[in-house]
Amino acid sequence: MEGAAVLGRLNWLEAEVVEIRPETSQTKTIGFEVPGWPGHRAGQHVDVRLTAEDGYQAERTYSIASAVDDSRIELTVERLDDGEVSPYLTDELRPGDTIELRGPVGGYFVWDPHAQGTVFLVGGGSGVVPLMAMARQRAAEGSKIPTRLLYSARTWDDVIYRDELTRLAAGDAGLDLVYTLTRAQPPGWEGYGRRVDLELLAEVAPAPAVLAVAFVCGPTPFVEAVASGLVQLGHVPARVKTERFGPTGG
Amino acid sequence: MDALMLDGNAAAGLLQEIFGSEMTTAVGTCHACGTAGEVGGVFLYRGAGLVFRCPQCDAVLMKIVVGGTRRWIDLRGLRALELDLELGT
Numbered sequence: 001m002e003g004a005a006v007l008g009r010l011n012w013l014e015a016e017v018v019e020i021r022p023e024t025s026q027t028k029t030i031g032f033e034v035p036g037w038p039g040h041r042a043g044q045h046v047d048v049r050l051t052a053e054d055g056y057q058a059e060r061t062y063s064i065a066s067a068v069d070d071s072r073i074e075l076t077v078e079r080l081d082d083g084e085v086s087p088y089l090t091d092e093l094r095p096g097d098t099i100e101l102r103g104p105v106g107g108y109f110v111w112d113p114h115a116q117g118t119v120f121l122v123g124g125g126s127g128v129v130p131l132m133a134m135a136r137q138r139a140a141e142g143s144k145i146p147t148r149l150l151y152s153a154r155t156w157d158d159v160i161y162r163d164e165l166t167r168l169a170a171g172d173a174g175l176d177l178v179y180t181l182t183r184a185q186p187p188g189w190e191g192y193g194r195r196v197d198l199e200l201l202a203e204v205a206p207a208p209a210v211l212a213v214a215f216v217c218g219p220t221p222f223v224e225a226v227a228s229g230l231v232q233l234g235h236v237p238a239r240v241k242t243e244r245f246g247p248t249g250g
Numbered sequence: 251m252d253a254l255m256l257d258g259n260a261a262a263g264l265l266q267e268i269f270g271s272e273m274t275t276a277v278g279t280c281h282a283c284g285t286a287g288e289v290g291g292v293f294l295y296r297g298a299g300l301v302f303r304c305p306q307c308d309a310v311l312m313k314i315v316v317g318g319t320r321r322w323i324d325l326r327g328l329r330a331l332e333l334d335l336e337l338g339t
Contacts, residue, residue, distance in 0.1 A: 010266050047263035061260060106262035108274035108290025220255055241291065244256045 012049060012100045013037065017093050018072070023160045027126060028090045029065060029076045034101070037071040040064055042137035043110035043130045043215065046075070046103035050085060060085045063130035063217075063243075064104060067137040076160060078126040109215060109243045111137050117212035118146040120205055122196070122226050124218025125153060130243065131217060132161050135175065139168055145212070148176040150204050152196050152222065154183040178204050196222070201229045208234045217243040259290035261300055264314065268321055271333055279329040282309035289331075302327075 019031035045063045066074035079090040093099070111119075111134040121131040128151055138147060153159045159179065169177045180192035180200065192200055205211070214235065216226045223244045230240050258265075258274060265273035274290030285306040292311060293303040299315035304327070313324040325331075 010263060045262065061263065102263060105266055105272070106259050106274045106290065107272045108257075108259045108262075108288055224255075238287070238291075242257055243259055 010102045010105070011036075012102045014098050015073075015101045017095050017097045017099075019074075020093065020095065023076060024158050026158070027076055027078045027160055029074050030089060030093060031066075031072060031074045032099075032101070034071050034073060037073065038104070039068055039070075040073065040104035041107075041110040042067060042133040044104035044106050044133075045130070046073070046101045047105065048075075048085065048089070049100040049102075050088060051100070058085050061105075063133065065129045065132050065136075067133060067140045076126065076129045076132075109217070109241050112213065113137075113141060113143060113145075115145050115212035118148065118206040118210045119212050120214040121147065121149040122214060122216045122218075123149070123151050124196075124222035124226075125158070126160065127216075127218030127222065127243070127245065128153075128160055129217075131215060132165075134215065135165070135168055138175070139172070144174050146174050146176075146206075148178065148204070148206060150178045150180070150196070152180045152182060152218070155181055156184075156186050156189075196226055196229070198229045198232060201226065202233055205230060205233060205235070208236070211235060211239060214240045215243075216240060218245065220244040254295060256294040256296060257290060258288075258292040258294050258302055260294055260296075261302075261314070262290070264300070264316070264321075265289065268314070268323065269333075271335065273333070276331055276333045278311060278331050280304040280307060280309055280311060281327050281329040283307035284329070286330075 013034050013036055015032035015034045018033045021029045023029055045061050047059055047061055049059045051057050062075045064073050065076040077086050077089045080086045123131045165177055169175045182195050185193045216223050223242045227240050227242050231237055262274045276289050277286050278289050279286040283306055293305050295301045299313055302312040304311055309327055311327040315322040
């Protein structure tokens with residue numbers, strides 16, 4: 001079976017940059033054309049590998065931001081100023097360049113199109129990326145699964161996908177958007193203006209009886225606060241799925 | 251809580267490379283306390299190698315060290331690992 005894809009085998013694929021769009025001052029979305037891409041499920045990620053001329057390699061994991069779309073995928077990358085990989089991806093890559101990636105990987109943190117009950121998405125900063133893939137997949141499928149997104153960002157300008165989220169929620173009674181802006185709020189702001197705490201979760205989270213699953217993604221302390229808060233509020237730990245960034249060295 | 255902590259899910263690529271199957275939905279049983287849970291949801295610490303710990307009792311489940319093309323895997327903290335090949339794509 002020379003050349004045939006082996007089930008489960010992960011191969012590094014050449015991915016060509018076809019589009020780059022700024023999202024916020026610190027984040028960019030990079031669209032790749034990946035010949036041989038097997039398709040993915042919303043919430044999965046890819047490993048990205050960069051190789052320097054002297055052979056030195058650096059690998060990082062990035063969540064896929066886009067819904068399933070043939071051989072094309074999008075990653076949204078936050079630039080970490082002292083990072084090794086993210087400044088290259090956000091500042092140096094140009095359309096036509098290629099990088100290596102493998103995936104999709106991870107079946108644990110993925111959108112379930114058959115979820116029974118309300119799905120609760122909780123994102124801190126760029127932790128919204130895999131949740132956006134879920135919101136996009138949900139919209140693409142015309143899914144009616146009640147879904148609430150709680151999105152914590154520092155300021156209104158740091159909200160990634162702001163316009164698209166507004167548009168998605170406006171046309172869909174089943175998708176609720178709740179923002180909290182932790183550092184500064186625009187004049188007349190009616191959303192929350194603090195870090196996610198137990199009281200905020202008690203107001204925003206679906207009741208344990210109706211929660212299908214919660215997907216929580218963000219920096220490790222954020223995920224820790226949300227996940228332990230949900231358990232304190234009576235949610236079953238197995239229904240709270242987490243994806244922590246940690247300090248990855250970006 | 252440790253700010254360096256990640257989830258088993260973050261090692262999905264490496265695990266799939268080693269085991270040849272999607273492993274974050276595999277269910278591992280902790281040798282120390284007997285708790286069973288999905289590999290994607292266990293605690294993961296990244297240092298010179300990867301250390302997977304039980305979210306219930308904090309015992310070490312699994313250690314993986316990557317060196318060039320070699321992979322060194324210590325599984326002594328796992329009593330069992332159960333895969334569903336239907337999910338392993």
